[in-house]
Amino acid sequence: MNNELQQIDLEITHGYILIVANSGRMLAQSARAAGFRPLVIDLFADLDTQHYAEDFKQIASLAEQDLKPAVDYFIESYQVVQLVYGSGFEHHPESLCYLNNRLSLLGNVPEVFIALHNKPAFFSELKRLNIPYPSVQFNKPDEFEAWLLKPSRGLGGVGIKHYLGEEVDSECYWQRYQKGQQYSLLFLADGLQVQIIGFNSQWTANLAECSEFLFSGIINACDLKLEQQDEIIEWLKKLVPLFKLKGLNSVDFINDGDSSYLLEINPRPSASMQLYEADLFKRHIKACQGKLTDDHYPIKGVTGYQIVYAQSDIIIPEGFVWPKNCLDFPENGVICRTGQPICSIMSHKKQVLSIMRDLQSQQLNLQKRFLAHGI
Structure with a gap:
């Protein structure tokens, strides 16, 4: 979609906006609160999603063949031209390319999204920038003790488990198990600069042999020291311009009490967005258009x-x-x-x-x- 559409001032139009995600409720709720009329495509069509949506379509997956009829419907019925995407495209990056060709995408462009999920290249950049991370291997380790098996295109901890020496497909890699508390940092970016929204503590659940570290919950509080928080912010000051990150993103990391290790960057609005009353949907759009606002929203409770x-x-x-x-x-x-x-x-x-x-x-x-x- 051409650049002119990407610069449309949605603060003035407050018209229809398309939300596409595994689950669209969070973004639909945020869009509605910001004055937009959300149209939702997702996999669940939950009751509260239907409540916030002007109209919705439930689809089987985010694969292009499932997306296309729903996208056609909304473009033809509502003349919608703007899109905000959420979780789920980790497994279908080609669908982001399709959406980017059909609508004005308000978020990280497909090239950025795909680059962050190219794990060998991503960890190579971390090494070059002296950003610590748990050791990784892309070939089967000689021993399997203390290694995790992780899908290359991961989402919410699905598929992460302790490696026991089994045969695996080529879409996985190995990472050293690192003890510690898991955290995330929610931030806005304009492609060059970073604006911190908040540090969060998160936890996982072990519900199946193939998914021992499922994302379970998150809270907008953390016990990191200020110097430890500053270290993470310094990481982002290097990574945001390198990958040209825009809009709402989050970075996951783990701290063992002394040192922090970067795990991954989520180049899209994440679940922690709903922990903050900070008009983040509108600020996400502005950041995607190169504008970081100076608004200050104190955290209460x-x-x-x-x-x-x-x-x-x-x-x-x-x-x-x-x-x-x-x-x-x-x-x-x-x-x-x-x-x-x-x-x-x-x-x-x-x-x-x-x-x-x-x-x-x-x-x-x-x-x-x-x-x-x-x-």
Whole structure:
């Protein structure tokens, strides 16, 4: 799509905007709050996604053949020309190229997205810039103790597991297991400069032999020292201009108490976006157009987000009443298989410990109710 469309001032038009992601609820909610009229293409069509969307289409996957009919429908029916994408294109980078040819893409261009998932080249750049990361190998290690097996195009920890010497396909690589606390940093970028939104602590769940490190939850608080935070920011000052990152992005890293190690960059709006009341959807668009605003949004209290996974196969019963803090909740009759996400929950408190207790309590109460509706 031509550059003129990329410079359209959406703050003035506040018209239709297309959201495409595995799950479009977060971006649709944020777009609606910013005054836009979101049109959503995603895989789940959750009830709250439908609520925030002006119109929606549920598709089987983000592969181009599944995307094309839905994209055609929205272009023909609404004359939509702008697109913001979320998670899921890690497995379908070619679909980003297709979307970029059809619409004005407000986010990192496909070349940037693809470059960050070229793992040999990515880690080579980290080494050149003296940015620490857990050791990686792209050939089978001689020994398998203390190695993780990771998919080259990873998403949310799916497919990450301890390596036990098994045969693997060519779409994987090996990384040394690193003990420590997992963190992320949410930031805006204009291709050259970086603007920090916030540091977050996150945690994982072990729900299957093939996915031992599934993303489970995140909270907009961390116990890193200021000098440790500054180190991560210095990394980004090198990486943003190198990869020409734009819009909302996040970087995942791990800290063992003394040292930090970079894990990956997520070149798209991530789940931590919803932890901040900072008009981030509009600021994402402006950053993609080369404008980092000076707006300051003080953080009040602490916000946590957690995914509730199915402990066994369940079916959402007719008349099921979802608690008020639930998000991403499916329609009645939907079957959720063991290990699949059912919904997500949020909590806002003054203290971190209160958040963690509340999230745990909400999850346990939901799981007790779901147990009564197994298959």
